[in-house]
Amino acid sequence: MKKTFISYLVLxxxxxxxxxxxxxxxxxxxxxxxxxxxxxxxxNEALESSNKTTTSYIQGLKSKIDKKSIQIExxxxxxxxxxxxxxxxxxxEKAPHGTISRTESYSYTNTFNxxxxxxxxxxxxxxxxxxxxxxxxEQIFQDDIASLINFNPNKYKGEVRYRKLNQKFLYTxxxxxxxxxxxxxxxxxxLNLQNHTVTETNxxxxxxxxxxxxxxxxxxxxxxxxxxxxxxxxxxxPDPYLEQLTSAACGGPGGSGGGxxxxxxxxxxxxxxxxxxxxxxxxxxxxGASNTNIKNLYATYSPNNNPSVRITVTFSDACVTxxxxxxxxxxxxxxxxxxxxxNAVLVVEAGLSSNTIPGADWAIKDALDAAFKAxxxxxxxxxxxxxxxxxxxxxxxxxxxxx
Numbered sequence: 266m267k268k269t270f271i272s273y274l275v276l277x278x279x280x281x282x283x284x285x286x287x288x289x290x291x292x293x294x295x296x297x298x299x300x301x302x303x304x305x306x307x308x309n310e311a312l313e314s315s316n317k318t319t320t321s322y323i324q325g326l327k328s329k330i331d332k333k334s335i336q337i338e339x340x341x342x343x344x345x346x347x348x349x350x351x352x353x354x355x356x357x358e359k360a361p362h363g364t365i366s367r368t369e370s371y372s373y374t375n376t377f378n379x380x381x382x383x384x385x386x387x388x389x390x391x392x393x394x395x396x397x398x399x400x401x402x403e404q405i406f407q408d409d410i411a412s413l414i415n416f417n418p419n420k421y422k423g424e425v426r427y428r429k430l431n432q433k434f435l436y437t438x439x440x441x442x443x444x445x446x447x448x449x450x451x452x453x454x455x456l457n458l459q460n461h462t463v464t465e466t467n468x469x470x471x472x473x474x475x476x477x478x479x480x481x482x483x484x485x486x487x488x489x490x491x492x493x494x495x496x497x498x499x500x501x502x503p504d505p506y507l508e509q510l511t512s513a514a515c516g517g518p519g520g521s522g523g524g525x526x527x528x529x530x531x532x533x534x535x536x537x538x539x540x541x542x543x544x545x546x547x548x549x550x551x552x553g554a555s556n557t558n559i560k561n562l563y564a565t566y567s568p569n570n571n572p573s574v575r576i577t578v579t580f581s582d583a584c585v586t587x588x589x590x591x592x593x594x595x596x597x598x599x600x601x602x603x604x605x606x607x608n609a610v611l612v613v614e615a616g617l618s619s620n621t622i623p624g625a626d627w628a629i630k631d632a633l634d635a636a637f638k639a640x641x642x643x644x645x646x647x648x649x650x651x652x653x654x655x656x657x658x659x660x661x662x663x664x665x666x667x668x
Contacts, residue, residue, distance in 0.1 A: 299335060299337065299346055300330075300332060300335060302346075302382075302388075302389055303330065303335075303346065303348065303380075303382060303389070304327055306382065306389045306392065307323055307324075307326055307327050307392075307430075308324075308327070310323050310392075310430055311323040311324045314431070316431065319430070319431040322430075322431070322432065323430055323431075326350065326380065326430075329350045329351050330348050330349075330350065330351075330380070331348060331349040331350065331351050332348075334347075334348055334349035335347070335348045336348075336410075336411075338410070338411045338414060338415075339411075339415070340383070340414065340415060340574065341415070341574050341575065341576055341626075342573070342574065342575055343383070343384060343385070343571065343573040343574045344384045344387075345381050345382060345383050345384060345414060346381070346382040346384065346389070347379055347380070347381050347382075347410060347414060348379065348380045348382075349377070349378070349379060350378040350379065350380060350394075373398035373399055373400055373423055373424070374399075374400050375398070375399050375400065375401065375402075375403065375406075376396060376397065376398050376399075377397045377399070377403065377406050378394065378395065378396055378397070379394070379395040379397065379410070379414075380392060380393075380394060380395075381393050381395055381414055383571050383574070384573065385571055385572060385573040386573065390571060391571060392430055393427055393428065393429065393430075393435070394427070394428040394429070394430065394432065395414070395425055395426070395427060395428075396424075396425070396426040396428065397413070397421075397423065397424070397425050397426075398423050398424045398425075398426070399421065399422060399423030399424075400422070400423065401420070401421065401422060401423065405420050405421065406421060408420070409421040413425065416438065416623075416624075416625035416626060416627065416628070417627075418440055421440055422440050422441060422442065423440060424437050424438070424439055424440075425437065425438045425440070426506070427623070433504075434450065434503075434504040434505065434506070435620045435623075436448065436449045436620050436621075436623045437449075437505075438623060438625065438628075439475075439477070443479070443480070444477045444478060444479045444480070445477070445478055445627070446475060446476050446477035446478055447475075447476055447623050447625075447628055448473060448474070448475045448476075448505065449473075449474050449476075449620060449621045449622070449623070450471060450472070450473055450474070450491075450503055450504075450505055450621075451471070451472055451474055451619070451621045452469050452470070452471065452472075453469065453470035453471065453472050453490070468493050468494065468495040469493065469494055469495075470490065470492075470493050471490070471491050471492055471493065471494065471503050472488045472489060472490055472491065473488070473489045473491055473505050474486065474487070474488050474489075474621065475487050475489075476628075476631070478627070478631055484631065484635070491503060491505060537666035537667060537668055538603070538607050538666060538667055538668075539562075539602070539603045539606045539607055539664055539665070539666055540603055540665055540666060540667035541599065541603070541662075541664055541665025541666075542595070542596060542599045542665075543557045543559065543595075543598075543599045543602065543662055544557060544595070544660070544662065545557045545587075545593075545595055545598050545599075546658075546659050547589065547593065548656065548659075552589055552590065553588075553589055554586045554587060554588045554589055554647075555586070555587050555588075555589060555592075555593060555598055556584060556585065556586050556655050556656075556659050557584075557585050557598070557599075557602070557655070557659070557662070558582065558583070558584050558585075558654060558655040558659045558660065558661040558662065559580075559583040559584075559585070559661065559662055559663070559664050560581065560582065560583075560661040560662065560663055560664075561579055561580070561581055561663065561664065562579070562580045562583040562606070562664045563577055563578065563579040563580070563664070564577070564578055564606075564610045564613070564633060565577045565578075566578075566613070566614065566617060566629055568617050568624030568629075576624070576626050576629060578626060578629050578630040578633055580634075580652040581652065582652060582653055582654035582661070583650065583651075583652055584650070584651050584652075584653065584654055584655035584659075585602050585641065585648070585649075585650050586648060586649045586650075586651075586655075587601060587602070587641070587644070587645050587647075587648045588645060588646075588647040588648065590645075590647075591644070591645035591646075591648075592645075601641075601644040601645060601648075602641075602644075604640075604644060605637060605640035605641045605643070605644050605648075606637055606640070608636075608640045608643075609633055609636035609637040609639070609640045610633070610636075612632075612636040612639075612640070613629060613632050613633050613636055616632055617629070634650070634652065637650050638650050
């Protein structure tokens with residue numbers, strides 16, 4: 266009897282000392298290796314960071330994952346793993362910046378935090394922290410997660426602040442009753458744009474840019490100066506929600522949020538250039554304008570450095586108008602159109618790279634629309650683009666692209 270009791274104690278000690286295993290059967294609707302993959306990814310990101318604060322913060326995220334919340338969702342033509350975070354607190358002081366007028370009039374009662382892991386062929390390559398601020402209930406938020414991460418919430422109203430794993434600010438998406446939009450931070454020109462006195466070198470003026478899109482397609486864009494930084498390393502853009510004008514961690518693998526260390530740009534899809542010759546028709550008086558109508562003009566992007574994701578924005582009925590005082594030559598007009606569109610595509614790609622344009626399909630399309638209009642005016646003042654077709658007597662054509 267005594268021998269049996271000792272054996273029983275030994276077995277208890279063995280089981281007590283054994284490393285606790287994750288029971289994936291307790292995690293509904295998820296592939297069994299997802300949780301382990303998440304932990305491995307966060308561990309690697311923490312180890313690769315040279316910033317001790319970032320390393321500690323990423324390590325802490327592992328203990329805040331709500332395992333029962335893990336779900337796999339479709340993300341464009343790829344997938345993401347989404348998890349909720351419990352008791353999530355930033356290592357920043359969460360004091361709103363005193364000069365941000367929009368945050369003074371928008372206060373929220375609830376905050377829900379998500380970790381979103383982007384997949385490429387079932388491998389995690391990138392992750393983002395989503396801080397969701399709303400006055401709505403947790404149930405409404407939970408029911409809308411799948412549509413929210415695809416930038417098209419059904420019921421959710423509020424803000425979603427996107428950050429890298431080192432909490433470097435990327436952008437904020439704004440979902441309100443009568444409009445949606447985004448808030449980004451961008452560099453101004455060097456020095457003295459606000460008539461302030463700066464004696465140091467390598468200084469940059471910073472601006473908050475808020476862009477709203479309304480149901481009728483119209484937009485408003487406002488810029489607000491928030492301060493000047495001097496001598497900051499490249500990539501340390503200010504955080505608009507903090508009193509100080511610096512981000513806590515800049516560069517390094519921990520700041521990349523996954524993917525190839527040091528490569529923070531969106532994947533550059535080899536863009537085919539618009540190169541067609543189009544038929545133009547003069548409308549109005551002899552000194553009027555030439556018009557052409559292009560069906561399904563498009564560009565494709567791959568945000569988040571993820572080759573699995575392809576976001577194609579399409580203008581179904583692109584009507585381009587160029588005043589006759591610049592040219593009435595069909596070939597010259599076509600070249601002007603092609604150059605303007607190709608330059609606009611590159612402008613948007615640069616905006617995705619700098620996070621002044623969010624990776625949402627509707628935001629990319631709005632940005633390409635604005636960039637195309639601006640590029641046309643550079644080619645010829647008075648030029649215009651509208652995605653609503655030309656007059657009925659101008660037949661449409663398909664776009665032609667070249668390698």
